[in-house]
Amino acid sequence: NAGVTQTPKFRILKIGQSMTLQCTQDMNHNYMYWYRQDPGMGLKLIYYSVGAGITDKGEVPNGYNVSRSTTEDFPLRLELAAPSQTSVYFCASSSLGLDYEQFFGPGTRLTVL
Amino acid sequence: GQNIDQPTEMTATEGAIVQINCTYQTSGFNGLFWYQQHAGEAPTFLSYNVLDGLEEKGRFSSFLSRSKGYSYLLLKELQMKDSASYLCAVIDTDKLIFGTGTRLQVFP
Numbered sequence: 001n002a003g004v005t006q007t008p009k010f011r012i013l014k015i016g017q018s019m020t021l022q023c024t025q026d027m028n029h030n031y032m033y034w035y036r037q038d039p040g041m042g043l044k045l046i047y048y049s050v051g052a053g054i055t056d057k058g059e060v061p062n063g064y065n066v067s068r069s070t071t072e073d074f075p076l077r078l079e080l081a082a083p084s085q086t087s088v089y090f091c092a093s094s095s096l097g098l099d100y101e102q103f104f105g106p107g108t109r110l111t112v113l
Numbered sequence: 114g115q116n117i118d119q120p121t122e123m124t125a126t127e128g129a130i131v132q133i134n135c136t137y138q139t140s141g142f143n144g145l146f147w148y149q150q151h152a153g154e155a156p157t158f159l160s161y162n163v164l165d166g167l168e169e170k171g172r173f174s175s176f177l178s179r180s181k182g183y184s185y186l187l188l189k190e191l192q193m194k195d196s197a198s199y200l201c202a203v204i205d206t207d208k209l210i211f212g213t214g215t216r217l218q219v220f221p
Contacts, residue, residue: 035211042117042200042211043156059208090155098209099144099163104155 001026004105006091012111013081021076021108023091031094032074033102034058034066036087043090049074050097081112117212119201124218125191133186133215135201143204147175147186150198150214159186159199191219 004025013019025032030051035043045058049068063085065077074093078085088109092102116138125131137145144163148156160168162177162184174187188195198214 040213042213043202044211045209098204098207099161101146101158101161102156102209104157106155 003027004091004093004103006089006105006108008108009106010109012113013078014113015081015083017081018077018079019081019110021078021089021091021110023074023076023105024072025074025091025093025103025105026072027093027095027103028071029093029095029103030071031097031100032068033092033094034064034074034076035090035092036060036085037090037107038087046076046089078110083112086110086112117201117203117210119199119212119215121213122216122218124220127191127193127219127221129191130187130189131191131217133188133199133201133217135184135186135212137182137184137201137203137212139182139203139205139210141206142179142182143206145175145177145184145204146200146202146209147173147184148200148202150200152197156200188217193219193221195219 007022033048034046044060047066049055091105094100094102118136147159150156160175167176172189196219200214201212
């Protein structure tokens with residue numbers, strides 16, 4: 001099992017550009033999450049999904065969109081990138097709900113200039 | 114409201130014992146996690162507590178007191194590889210809230 005994989009590992013965007021961060025898990029987990037982690041800060045939840053076709057906003061959803069067409073994939077879309085979106089983005093999955101261990105991908109380090 | 118407090122940094126010596134504290138305020142407590150995160154890497158699961166008491170797992174133990182809104186992570190026989198950030202995360206009703214983490218440096 002590869003676990004949770006994310007691409008790309010690093011990306012530099014110009015202000016106003018768009019991009020999609022990819023996340024795939026091969027553990028057949030229902031729950032998937034997107035977090036951002038700013039330097040010296042905790043993880044902040046952007047969006048989450050409890051299963052294919054179902055997504056919901058987290059704590060900091062503005063400027064992002066997600067979709068969940070399959071159990072395995074949970075891409076995060078940034079429209080009109082802004083410097084405030086410079087961060088490390090982690091995708092995670094868990095078999096069931098919040099009270100289950102989350103497995104994290106290796107992260108995508110995004111810089112918006 | 115939601116508030117999680119952890120010390121920002123701690124240092125310890127190889128072979129020693131260190132205790133990392135976490136205090137929290139929640140509307141509806143439903144469990145507490147500890148995750149380890151090495152610099153530049155993803156968090157990895159260490160422990161989960163939902164009932165009061167101590168959970169031991171090898172060199173690591175985690176304690177929870179729900180009435181005091183308090184948890185600690187105890188690391189014994191410290192090794193250099195334990196240098197990392199330790200994240201406390203609390204389930205508040207239907208949300209998982211992460212603290213800012215405690216950066217632990219282990220010196221020889």
